[in-house]
Amino acid sequence: MIERPRGTRDFLPAEMKRRRCVERKMRESVERWGYEEIKTPTFEHLDLFTLKSGEDIVDEIYSFEDKGRRKLALRPELTAPVIRFYVNELQNEPKPLRFYYFDDCFRYERPQKGRFREFWQFGIELIGGRRDLANFEMIALSVDILRNIGLGKFDLHVGDVSLLKKAVSSQRDDLDEEKERKIFRLMDKKDEEGLKTYLAEIGIDAENLSFLMSTLDPIEEAKRIFGDIDEIKQLSTLLDLLSAYEIYPKIDLSIARGLDYYTGIVFEIYAEEGLGAQRQICGGGEYDLIKLFGGREERSRGFAFGFDRIMEVLEIEKEEENMIMVISTDDCRREGIKVARKLRKKFKVELDVMGRSLKSQLSYANSSGIKKVVIVGRREVEKNFYTLKDMNNGEQISCGEEDLLEMIANL
RNA sequence: GCCGAGGUAGGGUAGUGGUUAUCCUGAGGGACUGUGGAUCCCUCGACCCGAGUUCAAGUCUCGGCCCCGGCCCCA
The missing domain is CATH 3.40.50.800 (Anticodon-binding domain)
Incomplete structure (x- = not known):
């Protein structure tokens, strides 16, 4: 008998009905904001992903050589392909460009709850726009989707990686990339003890960075340290606009995410229960991929929902069959x-x-x-x-x- | 890749070395040739794979695969 490959799933009709129902609501949500669906190939040149995320990710990618000796990879995510598409043929379209996608992605990882080797992402990319307005739209839309599919309980965390990078690199002139990464990682994991120990080890006063981990009013504390710089204004404006949409995120300046290509506002959404160690159901932010892929500089941003994780936590009443x-x-x-x-x-x-x-x-x-x-x-x-x-x-x-x-x- | 728990018909299960592997459910047919749900009968269907120990392995040992929880990683 032939088994299903590791980390993949078969879906019965009942489950497919649930999935299609949620998918439909998500499409309706983003289309009401003017987003249009695009589709990219299931596989791309491996370089597309290593360019974005570094050589190390090859270990976590399904990659292969085709009969013409091309190095290809099943897409591990959809932001890079969408931006590649934009750079290839859409740069002269009138801005802003509002795109959404819903497709499967593939990663060579150890499967566990809410984590599979083939999984689905529903996401958007918003190309162009003034930072504050576009960032508002990105986050408001993500929350709008959750509200529309009936997922009421979630935590929205907003941060700014440029502030994080600035704060860390200002601590020591000779801080190399590896040390920075380690600091970011400890912060992202909220490992305060580990962070303190490590900072002491490399001779940085943990007090100087504690505002990043602060849960009280990190913006005020950042203002005290940096003065009224642009990053802080952006965050404040964003919070103000979001409040008009009745969205009140938790500010978390220690969010580091992938970091390699995020350049400004980042956000994450967590399910409150039901997913074990894989609580995150959405991630996104501002990034600078267009230039990296050889296009004309243009700010863009986007987010992706882990569709399967949403399906794990969402309860849907069955439709009656007619x-x-x-x-x-x-x-x-x-x-x-x-x-x-x-x-x-x-x-x-x-x-x-x-x-x-x-x-x-x-x-x-x-x-x-x-x-x-x-x-x-x-x-x-x-x-x-x-x-x-x-x-x-x-x-x-x-x-x-x-x-x-x-x-x-x-x- | 690492640590830990698991794997018996389609689903749920019993089975601490010894009959033809238990029960529930399910599926197909029938009792019943134009009327469903109840009941009864028949049938189908499983020890994850491979080595080893043993007179004898679902049961013990080892390896692999898959799955679950966590770590690492998370584009």
Whole structure:
């Protein structure tokens, strides 16, 4: 027997209904803000991703060589492909550009709760725009989506990596990249003890950086240290605009995220429960990929939802299935087929393919949750009528050909 | 890659070295040739894979695979 590859999943019809329902709501949400769907290839040149994230990520990517010796990779995320697309052929479009995507991504990682080797991302990229207004739109939209899909409980954290970088690099002139990274990582993990120990080790006064981890009013504290610099104004304006949309994020200046390409505001959204160690359901921010990919400098920003993680925490009530079954026995199959065809103009209709008796077909309808059946048997065919049966209460009525559609709708 | 817990019909399970591997559910058929849900009967269907120990392995040992929780990483 052939097993499903590690970290992949099969989805049953019931689960696909849930997923499509949420997907539909997400699409509706972003389309109401003027976003349009785009699609990029499932695989790209490996370089696209190493350029963005460094050589190290090759370990976590599904990469391969094709028969023409090209080094390719299944996309591990969608921001880089979308920006590549933009740089390739959309740079002269009028700004802003509002794009959204919903697709599967692939990462070679150890699977655990909320983490798979094939997983789905729903995200947007907003290219162009003045920083404060565009950042407002990005974050407000992400919250709008969650509100629309009915996910009420989440934590929104907003930070600014440029402030973080500035604060850390101002501590020592000779701070190399590796040390900075380690500091960022400890901060991102909120490992205060580890951070203190490490800062002491490399001779930095932890007090100077403590405002980044502060939970009280980090903006005020940053202002005290840096003065009223542009980064702080941006954050304040953003908070003001968000409050107009009734969004009150938690400021967290220690968010480091991928860091390599984020350049300004960053944000993360966490589910409150149900995901174990993988609580993050959304991440995004401002980045500078366009120039890196050889385009004309243009600010852009975006976010992506971990669709599968959202599905883990979201509770959705089941939609009732509205299936009609046309039941006919072997001597009347032709008539049954004709009736089914007529009904399919307006309804979902099933026909028996098992060759079952009338009794067994009813039994099947019952156990499949089919609420309405039309019986087309010899008796009906000979006298030229149909029998409609309501499976909920067992009541039956007869009707002629001309009122079939109407009567079954009202059954 | 690391640490830990697991893997018995489609789903849920019993089974501490010894009959033909238990029970529930499910699925297919029938009792019942034009009327479902109840009942009864029949049928289908499993020890993750591979080595080893043993007279004998679902059970013990080792390796692999998969899965679950966590670490690392997280574009």
